[in-house]
Amino acid sequence: MNERPTGSLLVEVQPFLLQYKNKNYLLDTGLGFKNQKGELQIFENLHKHHLTPNDIDYVILSHLHKDHAGGISIKNEQHIERLAFPNARYFINKNEFEFAMQKGYPSYQIEDFELLKNDSRTEWLSTEGKIYQFIKYEESGGHCPHHTTFLFSGEQNEKVFFGGDVAPQLKQLKTKYIAKYDYDGKKSMELRQQFATIGKEEKWQFLFYHDITNPIGSL
Template identity: 50%
Template sequence: MAAIYPLSEGIFTIGHDKEFVPFDPDKDVLTDRPTGSLLVEILPFLVVTDKDVMVLDTGLGFKGADGVLQIHANLRAHGYEPGQVTKVLLSHLHKDHAGCLTYTDENGLIKTTFPNAEYYIYRAEADFALATGLPSYHPEDIEPLLATGQVRWLQGEAGTINGYIRYMHSGGHCPQHIVYLVDDGTDKVFFGGDEAPQLKQMKMKYVAKYDFDGKKAMRLREQYAEQGRAEGWQFLFYHDVKIPVARL
């Protein structure tokens, strides 16, 4: 049985400038933000199976006032240490999903956020991210990880990791986006990254301007919803401010 823990970094607005600005729903007003701003949560996930302790996407990489990485503090709040993470699954490398692949410690040394984990990255997405750069991708967050021995490259249109984690090239939100289905024999957990980012988006038919191929992303959401409903998937919603995990 899979145990799922959201690792929230908080709620933010994001506008045309691609900057994530913290948003406090108790005192901030969305209409005060620049026109077109979206309200999103940043929600990496911890998924624990009989075989692995996995993190799905890594967030922005913020630190608390004590200098501790927020994702480390969130892990510890659920009883896990960073060194226990065995796999990090990346849907894509936009800065809000891959901002904490590594971090700089108090001595100025760059270290991997999860020192004993294998980081699974779609090879074509890494190439695209480094070639494209700002504002959506931050190569300085990506390159240090690529110099380690912890990266495991994913290639092809689909494949399987350790016999029970399936990945599929989707390419709706960004050209080399991938999605994951974790099937441990008891539960099926689907992580669609930014192609299934919020529960309400799985119930609405629309083309989003922020997607690379909005029509394809819309069709994919419909496909994910139909299959997930039929097979009882648990969906992980990376940007949902209210419902991080749900079945349809």
């Protein structure tokens, strides 16, 4: 850690695996970094839970910045990209996809996700709606124009909230501030306050993508 170059940015990255009724949901896919064996880090993490990439049924994406979308696809030995989770359906906001394809580098690494464009496994999300009756999604904007958040309801009506980069860390829900890295910092701040208020009332479990200390928390 001490040897990292000055000016570099330390980001903790944490995709989530959610298991519900014998199905495996992956929430964002990480940076796409590989371990020393040349295997995707996220595959190694799945193996620790006795799962392979083939076991993922659904990939749900908050947005397509490279730290969230890097693991969507992987190059084979012939250097051809293929989807990393071959049996999964991929849920992504259509507006975010189109925006990302246009915007490109440096925020978006198009080669990570462009395969989704014409793949039958892609499920396009609109600005709000439901996935399989129990996942409510909403285009929140804030962090990027078409960032999307997800609220899962369990059988006992317990709530799990994945707020991607609008609610990336526990401490960010407790203090009021505007972040420079957000597309619309004021909106992100207001959204965080809304999420914190409703989340407290409804006893949400928050999944924090950029929080290794408190990956799962409630208020």
